[in-house]
Amino acid sequence: MIRTLNYLFTILLSVWLTSCSKGDYVNSIPPNSIAIMSMDMGRMNGIGGGALLKAILHVADVNTLGVDVSCPIYLFETENGNMGLCARIGSQQDLEKAIEEVGGNQPLQSFRGFRFTLLDGRWAVGFSDETLLVMGPIVSASYPDMRRKMAKCLSNDGNSGISTSRLYQKLDSIDSPMKMVARVDALPERLMLPFMLGTPKETDPSQVCVSARMGVVGDVLVMDGEAFSFNQRIDAALKEAVRVYRPIEGQLVSALPSEALGGLFVNVKGESLLPLMRENRAFQALLAGMNTEVDMDSIVRSVDGDFCLVVPAANEQPPKVCYSDGKVLRQWEGKVATSTFVPDTKAQPADLRKKLLGKKMVLLINMKLLKGLI
Numbered sequence: 001m002i003r004t005l006n007y008l009f010t011i012l013l014s015v016w017l018t019s020c021s022k023g024d025y026v027n028s029i030p031p032n033s034i035a036i037m038s039m040d041m042g043r044m045n046g047i048g049g050g051a052l053l054k055a056i057l058h059v060a061d062v063n064t065l066g067v068d069v070s071c072p073i074y075l076f077e078t079e080n081g082n083m084g085l086c087a088r089i090g091s092q093q094d095l096e097k098a099i100e101e102v103g104g105n106q107p108l109q110s111f112r113g114f115r116f117t118l119l120d121g122r123w124a125v126g127f128s129d130e131t132l133l134v135m136g137p138i139v140s141a142s143y144p145d146m147r148r149k150m151a152k153c154l155s156n157d158g159n160s161g162i163s164t165s166r167l168y169q170k171l172d173s174i175d176s177p178m179k180m181v182a183r184v185d186a187l188p189e190r191l192m193l194p195f196m197l198g199t200p201k202e203t204d205p206s207q208v209c210v211s212a213r214m215g216v217v218g219d220v221l222v223m224d225g226e227a228f229s230f231n232q233r234i235d236a237a238l239k240e241a242v243r244v245y246r247p248i249e250g251q252l253v254s255a256l257p258s259e260a261l262g263g264l265f266v267n268v269k270g271e272s273l274l275p276l277m278r279e280n281r282a283f284q285a286l287l288a289g290m291n292t293e294v295d296m297d298s299i300v301r302s303v304d305g306d307f308c309l310v311v312p313a314a315n316e317q318p319p320k321v322c323y324s325d326g327k328v329l330r331q332w333e334g335k336v337a338t339s340t341f342v343p344d345t346k347a348q349p350a351d352l353r354k355k356l357l358g359k360k361m362v363l364l365i366n367m368k369l370l371k372g373l374i
Helices: 002-019 049-057 092-102 140-154 166-172 189-196 232-244 270-279 281-291 296-302 350-356 367-372
Strands: 033-039 073-078 083-088 109-111 114-119 123-127 131-136 178-183 209-217 220-228 260-269 304-312 320-324 329-332 362-366
Touching (some): 033 166, 092 123, 123 140, 131 140, 166 178, 166 209, 189 260, 220 350, 270 281, 270 296, 350 362
Antiparallel strands (some): 033 073, 083 131, 109 114, 114 123, 178 209, 260 304, 260 362, 304 320, 320 329
């Protein structure tokens, strides 16, 4: 019996080692990445990650790309602003067929032992026998330089690849089919502000990170996140600040309009939140601008329940604030005074509200606008 169990264990171990070896394809992610997102397609039934991946890759069926969907697919952003995808190849024949159907700007060419092409004049595609790497957007003239960088990434091993970075190790510690870890400065400016609350005044956004479990409901990307730092002093301040947040009740989910980039949801007592906002330089500037129109300090102070900061798609548009004062739901949209907020139960699906219930901090992103940014 023991011999049989040992035999079965050996088979299972060998299958696991040959299916998704982290020492191989994962290390092709550039080591200077400041944001990494992982999607385990095999565990994502009903979560909607396939819809997100299709939106990003602009394809109808991910399974026709030759990618091994039994292994996690990674999206990343590098320090110099390039975005990319890293995946394990399931069928090189299917991959080459997919590239041919899309229509590359040039035929597949060998370079330093790997194969490369340029798609849509913006995306460099390189692959080995095992790993697919896509990076961009770039201008056509930058393709030779990007190809050299990608060839180096495809040659990385466990000693020089992303698996040695603290950012990746944090990502690997999160148990979720879809997850992300990013430096806060990788986020759009207006989305990074909430994650800076509670940090010392001199804190640079590059010193703060956000980790999140993720899911998709319809056209909305749901991020259940928290801020942290590899700097012990900053991390301690962030942990102290998060104590002001209470479980979200989900009353304001319909406050997120379809034309907004996203919204941050928390549940808080305003008297506890206002000091944190005043201590943060970016929030000081935001509050100062708002206070020229309305007494924003008084609005924040009156909050006692769910609070939502809606981020508009255009920077010149004022943010929208919706909140509960403990009795009535109210909103402010850049006007002189606040008005009553009436939830629209048809505006957002009930499943989205469930994603917020009981969480401490949730960020919702409009995937329709996200597609336009890629």
